[in-house]
Each structure stands twice: as C-alpha cells, then as structure tokens.
Amino acid sequence: MCRNVEKFMRVSAVFLGILFAGAVFCPENSGAAERSGRPVRVAYIEGGFYTDYAQILVALAQGLAGLGIIADGNAPLPEHVESTAEIWQWLCANAGGNTIRFVPDGYYSAGWDDAVFVEKRAELIARLNGVRDIDLVLAFGTKAGQAMAADDHNTPVAVLSVTDAVTAGIIPSPEDSGRDHVFAMVEYNRYYRQVGIFHDIFRFKRLGIAYEDTEEGRGSIALTQIQKAAADSDFDLLTCVDTLYYDNPAPAVENLIGCHKRLAAAGADAVYMTVNNGMQTENMGEILRPLLEKRLPTFSQNGVDEVRHGVLMSISQANFSGQGLFAARAVANIVKGESPRSQKQDYEEPMSLAVNLRTAMLIGWNPSLAVLSAVDEIFQGQE
Secondary structure (H helix, E strand, C coil), X not given: CCCCCCCCCCCCCCXXXXXXXXXXXXXXCCCCCCCCCCCEEEEEEECCCCHHHHHHHHHHHHHHHHCCCCCCCCCCCCCCCCCCHHHHHHHHHHCCCCCEEXXXXXXXXXXXXXXXXXXXXXXXXXXXXXXXXXXXXXXXXXXXXXXXXXXXXXXXEEEECCCCCCCCCCCCECCECCXXXXXXXXXXXXXXXXXXXHHHHHCCCEEEEXXXXXXXXXXXXXXXXXXXXXXXXXXXXXXXXXXXXXXXXXXXXXXXXXXXXXXXXXXXXXXEECCCCCCCHHHHHHHHHHHHHCCCCEEECCCHHHHHCCCCEEECCXXXXXXXXXXXXXXXXXXXXXXXXXXXXXXXCCCCEEEEHHHHHHCCCCCCHHHHCCEEEEECCCC
16 A cells, blocks of 8 residues: 655746747757758667656656647556557657657667667667758667767757766766767766665665676666765675676576675675666565565665565655656757757756555564654555
8 A cells, every 4th residue: 555645845837838839959060950840850769678768758748748849748658568669659649749759660679688779779870860860869778878978970869767877978977968969867866865865764884785797787776876875974885796687587586686695695784776677576575585584674776666566665756747847848948959968957856755664564673753754655565
C-alpha cells in the first residue's frame, strides 16, 4: 500500500499560448535546414530500454503540450511498459501541432547490444550529415548521450535521463555543455545528496556498492559523487565490480547477487543499490536476500519502484512532471532558435523519502519520528 503526502507546493510558470506558428529551428551552427515554415523534425536514440526513459519521454511530451508546442502530450504509459517504441509511435501519430514533428522512422534503439548500437549510431550520423532530414535529436541515457554529444555532426541534441553527464564525459560541467549543439539535463548533486541522507540516518562506516568498471558503468552510477560523499562524511567504500549490463539481464542479476554476497561477507554496514541491468524488480527477493540475512539497510539509487519491491528506502518521486517540464522548456527554446548550449542544464528537485516498512521490520530498524516526518511514500510489503 502506498501513501502519498504532498509536502512541497511546486509552482511552475507554464507559458501557454506561445506562438510558434511557422517557427523553424535554425541555430547558427545547427546544421538544420534554412527557415522554411515547416515543423522541426525530431529523432530519438537510446542504448536500450530503461523504465525511466519511458517515464521521462511521456513527461517531456506533457511538458511540451503544456507549453503549447504540441497539441496532445497525453501519451499512454502502460503499467508494465517494456519499450519506448510504442510511446514514440504514439507521439508520431497523435502529438499534433505545427511546431515540431516526431519522425516515425527516426527511432533508434539497440537493445543494449553494443555492436547494434554502433550500427544505429552510424546510421543516424550519416542521416544527419547526408540526408539532413532531422533537426533535433533526443538522446536518452548515458550511452546515447556519449554517442551524440560529439563533434562529427552539428545537429542539435538534447541529452536526457542520464545519471551523471559530467562523470560520463558527456559535458564538462553542469553549467556548460562544451558544444554549441548540445544540451544535457543534469541533476548534478542528486546522488551526492542521496548518499548523504542515507549516511545521516544510519551512520554507517562501510558502504557497499556494486558497479561495472567501465566508463559507462562508472558514469551511470555517478561514482565520483559517491566517492565525494564518502570522503566528506568520512566513511569507507567497499566496492564489487562485475559485468552488470547484458542484453539478456539474467547474467547481470546473477553477477549482482554475487556482488551482494561478497559485500556482505566483506563487512559492509549498508549497501547503496546502484543503477545497473541486474536490478530487475521481478528478481528483487533474490537480489536482496544476502543483504537481508545480514540485516543491512539498503538505499535504491534508482527510486521508488525498487522500494515498492523490497529495497528499504529511496528518494520519493511520485512522478516525473518536474523533469519533463524542465526539459520541455529547454527544447522549446531550442526550437525557437536559441543555442542548445545556452540552456540551463542543472535541475534540482526537493528530496523526500520513500520507505518499505516490511523491509525495515526484517532488518530490525525502527525509524525515528524525525525520519518519518521526511517520508512521503510508505510501502507495507513487496509487490
């Protein structure tokens, strides 16, 4: 059972009635076609499906509709969504409006297959530089962001749903994308703040984390932020590195369980459950078992859905509307002709907690009134 308590009044200035009729996207070094009165043509690329991509794509569409950029942003989000392709095709058929057009054959996903992704990227880059029928690319996730924030094309790119775009090398800083044709939305201190909150509650001396020791793997968990939090709060990091990204997630699940066994045996006081392909909610009981047996508190980097399935706590995020509107404003400005590089990139959302009380009982933790006062979402079991 979930209880949502609104603690923050968010006031968003929604600019309705902005007239983009005939607006064409043509920043100075964009490579877009000359102004001709046609809609801006938008493509999408991802390394493979991830739940947040679907949530943020829908929230972006809702934000664009609220700003008057598209006529209909109510794209359906199935309860057990497994692909962004259906959402994209819905937007192509139903978004409407005269300002932008989601291109039906402009969807590129590689299913987390590296060889396929190389082919997809090459195909898209050739299209951007040759046919030139795409004016704006939405790049979702670390892999796509790294691939498209590049100098071998100059088509504007909006990079979204990335854990840490700076650590991943997509942009040099939260303030500057480093390239005129690139905008990357970041929540720069989000994971530093998460780890700090976790430490404030449990005062652990040894925090366990599992990750894949590649550029993408380190970037996807915001490793530098976790390391900074450890240094600033004076606790040790116990790390377990293994392959945690596969097209078929089953091996990643097994490797993650192995990491959790090793972290528990090595004396971790708590475990920060990082973003990786092994964190499959249908396997959460097995994934958590080595940690529950040692009665270790756990914190999900990814968010509420993993708390719903048994992780002890995370940051509460009832929906992605704030992120969607922030990204939509940047896209709207780019469509008007502003430089992607000139857009504000750093988004910060107020933090409150989600807690699984069944897991709290299993590890013998009785949250204080101070902690409970910061909780927005409570789960009583494991779905």
